[in-house]
Amino acid sequence: MDRKLFATFTRRMCNFRPMNKTFGMSWSHVQSGDWYPHGMAALPGSYTMSATIGRLGSELSCEPMPASPYVKPFSVAYSLDGCPRRWDAVESHASVSCVLYHSSLRAALLVRQFRPAVWAAAVREAAASGEPVPGPEVGFTYELCAGLRDRPALSAAQAMAAEIREEAGFEVSPEELLHVTTVVGSMGLAGSRQAVFAAAVDDAQVCAGRGGLAHEGEAIEVLALPINRFEAFWSDEGLAKSPGLIFALMWLQARLETHGETLGVKSAE
Structure with missing residues (x-):
């Protein structure tokens, strides 16, 4: 990340203030039935x-996990101050x-999909507080458009290009x-x-x-989020999103200011 971009990004982080100061997710978009808040629009052809x-x-229903090719639990044994x-x-x-930035729409492209673990967590939270069981919404x-690196023959960039084609429907x-950066996710678990x-x-x-690979159970909706609605979106606690998505939107805002619509990426042509 160059110095000018870093300064712009840092300024945004320092000026950031949550719009909704109520702790906890309200699921307001589910309760209101507004499934396209903050000016979002669905791109045709997705689910x-x-x-x-x-x-x-x-x-x-939640059940014990059978053997999985994607998640393999284990325990790490180590010592601290001589204690196991x-x-x-x-x-x-x-x-x-x-x-992904759509230059004609002047919007970031997000993917929306059903995550069973998020639904299960919401059900547990509702049960603990005595509230009605929430629906799958x-x-x-x-x-972000994303995927696992489960094809060893592909480089990271090749794997990403394949995911963009499968999920978002663009040939890149x-x-x-x-390449923006490399991060470590789920630090306490994975x-x-x-x-x-x-x-x-x-x-x-x-x-x-x-919309993803139907034979793998993917049902992805591609949404265009206008750049002038980024802050309203990331501050909305009723929308389930990760810290990585918020970082990416802040990075994109700063990058557009310093490098323009192409993000400083040269065309392959």
């Missing part, structure tokens, strides 16, 4: 939230993510991706690394397919 809800059952310690963890794949999250070559990229796209790069 809408309403369509996915229609495919989901109404009941949720144990830390429970999970082994998981490294991953990639990308903040609370399990929908707002994320690995050379058109800007410690897996994620390469973060950025790319500018437009409708000339639209390709067949959008």
Whole structure:
């Protein structure tokens, strides 16, 4: 990250103030039925939230986890001050993510999908407080286009280009991706690394397919979030989102100011 961009990003972080000071998620967008808040619009060809809800059952059950190729629990034994310690963890794949900027729409492209773990957490929280069991709507999250690095033959940039094509429906070559940074996620549980990229796209790069791989159970909706609504979006505690998404939107705002619509990425042509 260059010095000018770092200064712009740091200034934004220092000036950040939450718009909603109430601690805890209110799920306001679910309660109000407004599934496209803050000026968001769905791109055609992806799976809408309403369509996915229609495919989901109404009941949720939590069961012991069978052997999984994606999550492998284990314990780390070590010592601290001569005393034996144990830390429970999970082994998981490294991953990639990308903040996508649609230059014609002047919007960031987000993906929205159903996350069973988020729904389960909301159900547990409701049960503990004596509230009605929430529906599957609370399990929908707002994320960057992202994926696991479960194909060893692909570089991080190649894996990201494949995810953009499958999820967002844009053809972006690995050379058109800007590597922003690499982060460590779920530090207390997994410690897996994620390469973060950025790319500018437009409708000339639209390709067949959008919404993820149906045979893998993916049902992804691609949303355009206008740049002038970023702060309202990241401050809305009723929308399930990760710290990484908030970082990416702040980074994108700063990058647009310092490098313009192309984000400083040269075309592959």
